[in-house]
Amino acid sequence: MDLAYIPSPSRGVLHLGPVPLRAYAFCIIIGVVVAVWLGSRRWVARGGAKHTVGDIAVWAVPFGLVGGRLYHVITDHQLYFGDGRNPWNAFKIWEGGLGIWGAIALGAVGAWIGCRRRGVPLPAYADAIAPGIALAQACGRWGNWFNQELYGKPTTLPWGLEIHHVEADGTVVDGIFQPTFLYESLWCVGVALLVIWADRRFTLGHGRAFALYVAAYTVGRFWIEYLRIDEAHHILGLRLNDWTAIIVFVGAVTYLVVVGRTRPGREAPDSIDPAAGADAEPGSEADTEPSRPSDSGPGAERTAAATDEPSQQPT
Known part of the structure; x- marks a missing residue:
């Protein structure tokens, strides 16, 4: 092995007795934790309640995992169905195979359900969580x-x-290849930083920060997809995921332009999260009002009389 190259792990699973601990799953979990943490910080900074992002993630994450797996199985059905294939392998999510397109699409459905239950607008939630999703992808790619x-x-x-890997059919792969996992991971970190910067610089709102994340990610995914050599369907010489990236990019840019013209700026804090006041601790600013003079009690009459007397100061 040349020390200049990036080595691959000898195995991706450790066994704690009979329980397998899979690195792929840990990468996904770490990504979810990072997304919820950063999303919560951004949500609170916008005037939202500190538990809202986590509560909605309870709906979004399972929907996203199912959507990601469905997209992979549908677009790569030849890996699971047909002669010599075992359809039950479609359920082995721990072996890899999550399509980000399906994860975002169905995850958005779960987020919409969570937002409806919480009483918050989905576009505002999407803006808060957008850079966190990019960082979650950066973590997940290490799986x-x-x-x-x-x-x-x-x-x-x-x-x-x-x-140095043995495929399911017994084929041995041995060589030096482009580390596309690393390229995409670094690209996603850059996308997260871009969204955070643009959101601060241009005060993005109404789903525009999320649209920027989508547009920026698809640009990187397009050229990274070009480098990959795993089995994929091709249409007019391009891999299916390249066509998906193009379509999603056009949709995201269109949304950015249209919403930027019709609804510039960001939502007012008091319209984002009606539950924000419930998270305030007793004695906090959200729980108290500025002190004001008493309307009754000793001295109240003198105070009222003083305000009714004409001023004795020189004019």
């Missing part, structure tokens, strides 16, 4: 590294990824 999957074309670059 591909542990599974030795979704790498790119052979390369001689010093940061190439060394792969």
